[in-house]
Amino acid sequence: MTAEQRLGLYRLVLLQRLFEERALALYRQGRIAGSFYDGRGQEAVAAAAGLALGPEDVVCPLNRELATHFAKGVTVTEAFRNFLGTGDSPTRGRDGNMHFGAPERGVFPLVSMLGDLVPVTVGAALAFKRRGERRVALTFVGEGAFSVGDTHEGLNLAGVWQVPAVFVLQRNHFAYSTPTLGEMVNTRMAERVYGGWSIPCETVDGTDAVATFDTVRAAVERARAGLGPQAVEALTLRIHGHAAHDDGAYVSQELRDAYADRDPVDRLAARLALDGASTTQLEELRREAAAAIAWGLDEAEASPAPDPSTLEDGVWADPLH
Numbered sequence: 001m002t003a004e005q006r007l008g009l010y011r012l013v014l015l016q017r018l019f020e021e022r023a024l025a026l027y028r029q030g031r032i033a034g035s036f037y038d039g040r041g042q043e044a045v046a047a048a049a050g051l052a053l054g055p056e057d058v059v060c061p062l063n064r065e066l067a068t069h070f071a072k073g074v075t076v077t078e079a080f081r082n083f084l085g086t087g088d089s090p091t092r093g094r095d096g097n098m099h100f101g102a103p104e105r106g107v108f109p110l111v112s113m114l115g116d117l118v119p120v121t122v123g124a125a126l127a128f129k130r131r132g133e134r135r136v137a138l139t140f141v142g143e144g145a146f147s148v149g150d151t152h153e154g155l156n157l158a159g160v161w162q163v164p165a166v167f168v169l170q171r172n173h174f175a176y177s178t179p180t181l182g183e184m185v186n187t188r189m190a191e192r193v194y195g196g197w198s199i200p201c202e203t204v205d206g207t208d209a210v211a212t213f214d215t216v217r218a219a220v221e222r223a224r225a226g227l228g229p230q231a232v233e234a235l236t237l238r239i240h241g242h243a244a245h246d247d248g249a250y251v252s253q254e255l256r257d258a259y260a261d262r263d264p265v266d267r268l269a270a271r272l273a274l275d276g277a278s279t280t281q282l283e284e285l286r287r288e289a290a291a292a293i294a295w296g297l298d299e300a301e302a303s304p305a306p307d308p309s310t311l312e313d314g315v316w317a318d319p320l321h
């Protein structure tokens with residue numbers, strides 16, 4: 001990875017961190033309906049996986065992967081529009097959450113049913129293989145999603161068909177409030193993916209953005225080269241609760257202490273300093289990211305509300321007409 005690429009990675013982790021801090025404040029002001037699901041502690045994985053893909057590749061991000069959207073060209077304005085439910089948002093105000101994407105830029109919208117993005121990703125990768133295209137499809141799988149059937153049916157077929165798919169297994173210690181050991185008896189997800197489905201899987205410290213990029217990029221290139229499905233197990237901590245309505249009181253102090261000096265944004269800043277970046281340069285990058293967030297939010301706030309007359313659009317088709 002070049003120093004220039006590391007700078008790009010830093011911009012992405014900062015964008016996710018600052019976007020989510022702003023969105024959490026908006027949620028608390030009652031401006032975001034439902035809840036807000038942030039990925040604090042996991043930004044490195046989202047950014048690294050997004051950057052490891054080419055423009056021709058497709059990705060199915062989950063709700064903690066905003067930086068993946070940004071890496072694939074989704075703008076801060078589009079993301080804020082979706083959360084604020086504006087009429088010109090990607091979902092035209094139907095969703096105030098993460099169920100948005102940009103299929104023309106290779107970002108498939110989130111399917112909320114845990115595990116279902118695995119077969120979707122395998123389907124995209126199968127299409128690439130059948131058309132002889134050198135493209136890769138990538139998705140993410142948490143511990144909760146790894147414990148449902150659709151995930152394993154998808155992984156099995158990925159192996160049988162040897163499709164160019166990459167699965168990033170996010171081990172962030174929790175599925176909602178259930179700790180990993182309450183979810184699975186063998187917590188070594190890499191071992192299970194290889195032992196069960198013969199999908200090679202490397203484990204990486206998911207708070208180290210550079211190491212995660214190198215590992216995911218290598219997996220993407222192996223898949224692109226025709227070596228079949230690949231996986232990466234990223235070890236992280238979901239620092240906040242499941243979402244803004246959950247204070248995460250069940251995340252033990254011991255676990256928080258273990259991750260106290262592993263903040264992905266700070267770690268990457270330290271790495272950039274080793275590359276020669278000065279404190280002033282790092283502050284400038286943070287100012288640029290903060291300005292991009294403020295500008296995007298201003299644009300989204302100037303967007304119109306959905307037109308009430310379109311309420312039933314896309315909901316009901318009368319089979320007799």
Ligand SMILES: Cc1ncc(C[n+]2csc(CCOP(=O)(O)OP(=O)(O)O)c2C)c(N)n1
Nearest residue numbers: 064112113114142143144145172174175176
């Ligand atoms: C099939 C299904 N069951 C339950 C839920 C409710 N639910 C949404 S997110 C979640 C926990 C997800 O945990 P994990 O897959 O580990 O991802 P993380 O939230 O840690 O990123 C649950 C239980 C769901 N969306 N789909």
